[in-house]
Amino acid sequence: MKSEHKSLFSIAHDHFHGLMVAQMIKEDSEEIAGFPTSPEAKARYTVHFYNQELENHFYIEEYILQPAVTGISKEIDEIFNGVVKDHKDIEKMVEGLKDEKDLVRKLDNLGRLIEQHVEKEERVLFPKLQETLSGKELEELSEKLSANGYEHIYKY
Numbered sequence: 001m002k003s004e005h006k007s008l009f010s011i012a013h014d015h016f017h018g019l020m021v022a023q024m025i026k027e028d029s030e031e032i033a034g035f036p037t038s039p040e041a042k043a044r045y046t047v048h049f050y051n052q053e054l055e056n057h058f059y060i061e062e063y064i065l066q067p068a069v070t071g072i073s074k075e076i077d078e079i080f081n082g083v084v085k086d087h088k089d090i091e092k093m094v095e096g097l098k099d100e101k102d103l104v105r106k107l108d109n110l111g112r113l114i115e116q117h118v119e120k121e122e123r124v125l126f127p128k129l130q131e132t133l134s135g136k137e138l139e140e141l142s143e144k145l146s147a148n149g150y151e152h153i154y155k156y
């Protein structure tokens, strides 16, 4: 498999943290050292993670990445429609965590959606972009991401 272009690699890097959170909040998951264990603490951590990182990550994907690749292929446009819908669903589910009723189930649903979402981007969207865009277009994309301070937002 072709290695990921660096512009997509920086996005994929963020997904690692998202997957850690998803793993932490799923009902059947093992405890992760250094992460919260009670449903209430997990919910607070997840809301914080959303506000500090995820919301920005979604912004980059929807307002920098998506416009840069819209109209190139119908398939990419359709994948992106699904991606944006997931973002809205995730946002609503995170908002729902502020009400502590039924937290275990809500956390579990959210964790599973985050996992599916990352999988959709990394296994469907990114390979499709790499296959469809030329080296020059990927290079331009990388510049757009850097020009928007992307690397500076996400460093951990």
Ligand SMILES: [Fe+2]
Pocket (backbone or CB within 6 Å): 058, 061, 083, 087, 117, 121
């Ligand atoms: Fe996304």
Ligand SMILES: [Fe+2]
Pocket (backbone or CB within 6 Å): 011, 015, 057, 061, 118, 121
């Ligand atoms: Fe993403």
